[in-house]
Amino acid sequence: MLRVVSQGSQTNLPSLLIVHGLFGSARNWNVVAKRMSATRMVYTVDMRNHGESPRAETQSYADMADDLAEVLESIQGNVDVIGHSMGGKAAMVLALQQPDLVNRLLVADIAPVGYSHTQTPLVHAMKSLDLSAIERRSEADGQLASQIEDAGVRAFLLQSLDVKEKRWRLNLDVLEAEMEKIVGFPDVTGQYDKPTLFLSGANSDYVQPEHRPKIKSLFPNAKFAKIPGAAHWLHAEKPREFEAALQAFFN
Secondary structure, rough: OEEEEOOOOOOOOOOOEEOOOOOOOOHHHHHHHHHOOOOOOEEEEOOOOOOOOOOOOOOHHHEEEEEEHHHHHHOOOOEEEEEEHHHHHHHHHHHHHOOOHOOOOOEEOOOOOOOOOHHHHHHHHHHHHHHOOOOHHHHHHHHHHOOOOOOOOOOOOOOOEEEOEEEEEEOOOHHHHHHHHHHOOOOOOOOOOOOOOEEEOOOOOOOOOOHHHHHHHHOEEEEEEOOOOOOHHHHHHHHHHHHHHHHHHHH
């Protein structure tokens, strides 16, 4: 089973499950989880091949959805679900295949479509680091800078570097091999007709107007909202605005 981190207390509000994106982990969502846990139980997970969760040979959305179903079945009761990027796709597949497990769904900056970009260059950059020679995170950042210009992206990736153990908390080989599946989206059937919010960064191009017919065919009760000034990592770039959107939707 996936590694699960829980905080908060049982209230009359549904519990909340937060599912991170590619190269992320539960720890990326600590700020949001802590704020939301003031009024409910909040669970964050490390997805397969990420963080401290088990390593596996695949990263398909069917497998990730099954992982999440196992977590939800262990939580029991009404559970709202937030999924960002890769985690948003996994949460969508879960909701479409097992709608009874998901009370309400918030999809953060992703659509149920395949994308033409690839994150393989980031995998290659991480693999290129000589971890045996790195004693501080700043040294790793300096090495990555020659391949990744964006300091924010480097900082995000380096959250998954265990400097003391000199290892990545990511199964980079499998993530590279499965990248086509990760940036794609499976051919799934069914509908999830419960409340769903597609929340995007206004500066992001991941959710386009042309995606709306596909979204509405799968999620007929979907609503759409944007956070001004935010891009793809909207929860990290605009945490207070993101939290306000969550409170408005889930409360």
